[in-house]
Amino acid sequence: MQDNNSNHIIVEDQPLEIAGKNFTNRFLLGTGKFKNKQEIADSIRSSGTQIVTVALRRIDLEQSSESILPYIPKDVIILTNTSGARTAQEAVRIARLAKESGCGNWVKIEVINDSKYLLPDNHETIKATEILASEGFVVLPYIIPDLYTARALVKAGAATIMPLASLIGSNQGLKAKEFIKILIEEIDIPIIVDAGIGAPSQAAETMEMGADAVLVNTAVATSADPALAAKAFSLAIKAGRLAYLSRLPKQKDIADASSPLTGFLFEAS
Amino acid sequence: MITQTEINDILNDKSPESVEALANAARQMTEQYFGRTISLYAPLYLSNYCSSQCTYCGFTSHNRINRIKLTSDQMHKEMSYIANTGIENILLLTGESPQSTPLSYLKEAVTIAKQYFPSISLEIYPMETEEYKELYFAGVDGVTIYQETYDKTRYKEVHIAGKKSDYDYRLSTPQRIAEAGIRHISLGILLGLSDVAYDLCALYSHLKKMENTFPGVEYSLSYPRLRKIKGQDFAICDIDDITFIKIICLTRTLFPRVGINLSTRENPLLRDHAISLGITKMSAGSTTCVGGYNLPISAAQDPQFDVEDTRSVREVVNMLKSKNYDPVLTDWRRIENQIS
Numbered sequence: 001m002q003d004n005n006s007n008h009i010i011v012e013d014q015p016l017e018i019a020g021k022n023f024t025n026r027f028l029l030g031t032g033k034f035k036n037k038q039e040i041a042d043s044i045r046s047s048g049t050q051i052v053t054v055a056l057r058r059i060d061l062e063q064s065s066e067s068i069l070p071y072i073p074k075d076v077i078i079l080t081n082t083s084g085a086r087t088a089q090e091a092v093r094i095a096r097l098a099k100e101s102g103c104g105n106w107v108k109i110e111v112i113n114d115s116k117y118l119l120p121d122n123h124e125t126i127k128a129t130e131i132l133a134s135e136g137f138v139v140l141p142y143i144i145p146d147l148y149t150a151r152a153l154v155k156a157g158a159a160t161i162m163p164l165a166s167l168i169g170s171n172q173g174l175k176a177k178e179f180i181k182i183l184i185e186e187i188d189i190p191i192i193v194d195a196g197i198g199a200p201s202q203a204a205e206t207m208e209m210g211a212d213a214v215l216v217n218t219a220v221a222t223s224a225d226p227a228l229a230a231k232a233f234s235l236a237i238k239a240g241r242l243a244y245l246s247r248l249p250k251q252k253d254i255a256d257a258s259s260p261l262t263g264f265l266f267e268a269s
Numbered sequence: 270m271i272t273q274t275e276i277n278d279i280l281n282d283k284s285p286e287s288v289e290a291l292a293n294a295a296r297q298m299t300e301q302y303f304g305r306t307i308s309l310y311a312p313l314y315l316s317n318y319c320s321s322q323c324t325y326c327g328f329t330s331h332n333r334i335n336r337i338k339l340t341s342d343q344m345h346k347e348m349s350y351i352a353n354t355g356i357e358n359i360l361l362l363t364g365e366s367p368q369s370t371p372l373s374y375l376k377e378a379v380t381i382a383k384q385y386f387p388s389i390s391l392e393i394y395p396m397e398t399e400e401y402k403e404l405y406f407a408g409v410d411g412v413t414i415y416q417e418t419y420d421k422t423r424y425k426e427v428h429i430a431g432k433k434s435d436y437d438y439r440l441s442t443p444q445r446i447a448e449a450g451i452r453h454i455s456l457g458i459l460l461g462l463s464d465v466a467y468d469l470c471a472l473y474s475h476l477k478k479m480e481n482t483f484p485g486v487e488y489s490l491s492y493p494r495l496r497k498i499k500g501q502d503f504a505i506c507d508i509d510d511i512t513f514i515k516i517i518c519l520t521r522t523l524f525p526r527v528g529i530n531l532s533t534r535e536n537p538l539l540r541d542h543a544i545s546l547g548i549t550k551m552s553a554g555s556t557t558c559v560g561g562y563n564l565p566i567s568a569a570q571d572p573q574f575d576v577e578d579t580r581s582v583r584e585v586v587n588m589l590k591s592k593n594y595d596p597v598l599t600d601w602r603r604i605e606n607q608i609s
Contacts, residue, residue: 033304035593060599066355067599084601086452086485093604113485116526169302222300 013245016212018190019106019138019159021077023050026207026241027234028079028192030217031068032058033169034226041071043220043230052076053108053215055083056098079140081108088127095132107132108162109141118168122149126156133157142194145179150187161187162215164195165206169218171198174206184210200236207240208248270477271523277466279519283511295518295547298525307589308550308597309582310358310390311351312532314559314573315339315378319364321394321431323417325462325495327573328364334571337559338369343566344381350563352385354554354582357598359386360413365394365433372400379407388601390453394432395442401449410601411453412446414439415491418463419471423505427462443475447483454479454486455530460508460516461495469516473523489528489550492516496534496574510539514546521547533578540578541588553578553585 015022029049034040044052052072059080060067072078080098085091088111095107109132111124125141126149133139138159143149145163153161163180166172173196174180184191190212197203198219206214216233223229279291316338319328327334339347351359359382363370375393382389390411391404401412418424421436428434443454456476458468476488494508508516517529531540531548533555540551556562557572580588589596 033306035305035595036590037595057601058597058599059602066596084452090604094602097602097604115484115487116480118526171301218301218304221304 013241016190018140023213025050025234026213027203027230027237028053028194028213028215029220029230030215031055031221032083032217033221035221037066037068037071039221039226040068042227044071044073044076046227047230047234049230049234050076051079053079053081053217054103056080056094056101056103057084059101059103077106078104079106079108080104081142082110082128083112085109085111085128086113087111087121088124088131091124091128092131095128095137096135099137105136106138107140109139119144120164122146125149126152129153129158130156140192145176145183147179147182147186150183154187154189158189160190160192160212162192162194165193165202166196168195170196171219172196173198173202177209180206180211181209197233200232203233204236204240204243207237208243210244213237270474271470273466273470276469276519280466280512280515288511288515291515291518291522292546295521296545298521299545299547299549302525303549304595305545305593306595306597307544307548308358308528308600309356309553309585310360310388310550311354311356311582312360312362312392312552312555312557313347313351314362314557314561315344315374316363316366316370317559317573318366318369319431320368321365321433322429323433324427324429325459327571332571336369337566338363338374339378339560339564341377341381343560343564344378346564347560347562348382348385351554355586355598356554356582357386358388358390358600360390360392360411360552362392363394365431367394367432372396372403375404376407379404379409383408383603387599387603390455395439396445398445398448401446401451405450408603409451411455412451413455413457413491414442414446415457415459415493416440416472416475417459419458419468419475420463423463440475443479444482447479447486452487453489453528455489455491455528457491457493457530459495460492460513461506463505465506465508465512465516469519473520476524476527487528488524489530490520490524491530491532492520493532493534493574513539514543517543517547533576534574536577537580537588541592544589544592544594551585553580554582 015024025048027047027049028051030053031040080103082091082094085094091109091111099105109125109128111121112118113121120142122143129139129141140160141153141158142162150161166175192213193206193211194215197216203214214237220226220229317328318336322329388410392413424436446454458472528549529547530550532552560566586596
């Protein structure tokens with residue numbers, strides 16, 4: 001729908017809802033690998049992100065000049081991740097520590113027991129989600145996209161599912177597209193695609209197919225101008241969302257013939 | 270996996286073009302996998318007692334040097350001094366003397382270190398799995414163990430006596446560390462001790478085998494260059510700066526996610542340039558004397574090796590910032606290590 005005399009498009013979109021909170025921006029920013037804290041602050045501002053992930057292991061609680069916390073605006077949700085956890089039990093201990101340290105009860109569960117590929121361990125992630133959700137945490141588990149795992153996580157009380165698009169830090173884009181599509185189709189809680197998204201075009205593609213949000217870290221943090229890159233991702237995610245809502249026509253492998261196969265049925269005899 | 274001949278060819282080509290090409294690849298991969306970040310740590314020598322005879326080391330048992338080990342009171346003083354510099358990751362070192370620095374002594378040191386540092390690593394003599402487990406439960410996150418050289422004949426020549434002369438026991442140590450549940454293992458070779466291509470090739474296979482068997486462990490590699498001690502040269506080959514930088518870059522391109530450490534035995538100029546080529550972790554503000562940070566006992570001592578980069582932690586932090594790197598001091602939050 002369009003205003004009478006302007007280019008403003010009024011889109012009827014629901015905000016993204018996670019654990020009773022509404023988010024109008026569907027871009028989540030990871031804070032690892034940045035060369036300084038100011039670039040994190042600039043990227044938050046330029047992108048308008050409302051949720052940032054921070055590894056508990058990197059939070060300097062003594063609020064020294066090196067701490068990341070003063071660089072994150074108060075109205076932005078800090079999603080603490082359990083980086084370094086190799087098992088469900090370690091993830092649970094890190095999450096509890098985060099809460100005790102005043103980092104809130106939003107936690108992204110990352111259980112990784114492979115230092116070469118950094119693939120999450122779905123089985124351990126389910127176990128950690130069960131425990132933490134029952135303790136009142138808002139749990140956003142990071143997984144290899146798999147329908148059985150996602151269903152078990154819903155049952156365990158996860159707030160969202162965060163499937164990886166490809167190997168973390170690889171910038172390879174939507175390699176797991178077909179499996180993420182299944183999650184989007186079958187799972188009723190938000191799907192936030194995380195890891196491997198290396199370009200705004202890939203983020204847009206992810207949103208076009210119906211993902212609820214996208215998290216980006218490496219591609220922003222290691223670009224020459226992180227704040228500009230963050231903004232580009234944020235815009236691409238908005239564009240992808242609009243495209244999804246517009247219900248774009250499907251791609252076709254062949255040209256649309258002008259004389260349809262069933263044309264004869266309607267020809268005047 | 271890369272062969273010894275291939276490594277030799279790469280290291281022998283010292284044309285500026287080949288060095289620059291390798292450096293470019295290494296820098297691109299380091300930035301992709303680690304960002305522009307460098308973790309900082311400091312070593313703390315607890316004791317220089319040693320029952321091994323390693324011909325190239327200042328602590329070797331037949332050297333008549335002042336032998337001391339820190340008391341718990343002295344540990345507090347040294348650790349409190351280091352913690353005040355901003356360091357949060359401590360590497361506790363001893364000579365190879367289970368008699369003078371037994372497991373109980375090490376556990377005490379770890380218990381004290383927990384009061385000052387979120388992350389504790391050890392560089393000590395090889396142990397049994399059960400002993401490593403005790404240290405893990407006491408709060409140890411990482412263990413460093415260098416094979417020094419993988420050339421067995423050369424190994425025997427330079428490790429004359431003591432437990433360290435047992436090549437096979439040392440070689441199987443990383444496996445025992447991993448079995449105990451320790452998170453980080455640092456492997457390394459002493460450059461100059463033996464044929465470098467042979468040693469690198471063997472180190473890479475060792476790492477690869479460890480990665481396959483214990484994929485959950487975070488690995489890092491170190492390449493200390495053999496130094497002269499009191500004018501005496503123990504190196505059989507000189508590892509010049511070009512070769513050294515190529516080794517770092519080659520390692521990065523072969524193992525994109527593995528950490529690479531750089532100690533203060535390298536000079537500031539080289540250290541400042543190496544950070545963008547694959548290094549992920551540096552020591553800073555270091556001393557290699559027992560009690561060398563803040564105790565008068567260090568005065569009459571010989572260090573294990575001479576520190577070439579004498580800058581303070583603050584100076585290294587500022588150098589990193591000026592080069593647009595994030596100095597990472599906080600990189601771990603202690604969770605009680607348990608049986609998982």
